[in-house]
Amino acid sequence: xxxxxxxxxxxxxxxxxxxxxxxxxVEVVRRILRALADLEYGSIQxxxxxxxxVQIERTQRSRFAQPLEIPKGxx
Numbered sequence: 001x002x003x004x005x006x007x008x009x010x011x012x013x014x015x016x017x018x019x020x021x022x023x024x025x026v027e028v029v030r031r032i033l034r035a036l037a038d039l040e041y042g043s044i045q046x047x048x049x050x051x052x053x054v055q056i057e058r059t060q061r062s063r064f065a066q067p068l069e070i071p072k073g074x075x
Contacts, residue, residue, distance in 0.1 A: 023053075028053045031056055032044065032046065032056060035056050035058045039058065039060060040060075040063075041060070041061040041062070041063050042058065042059045042060040042061045043058075043059045044056065044057070044058055044059075045057040045058075045059070
């Protein structure tokens with residue numbers, strides 16, 4: 001089972017040191033670490049445009065030790 005969603009989905013309210021609305025490096029690293037938190041199986045994709053991180057996507061997979069049986073009436 002796979003779930004894909006965007007971690008950065010709202011504009012960053014904090015302003016960078018130069019006064020722009022872009023997140024500073026510390027905020028970007030914090031969001032990447034938050035995306036990695038509690039991730040057992042999956043991936044983190046960092047989207048970069050013009051040398052700036054614009055999006056972080058996290059895909060989390062669930063693995064089962066035993067295959068799950070689906071009841072015949074459910075399909």
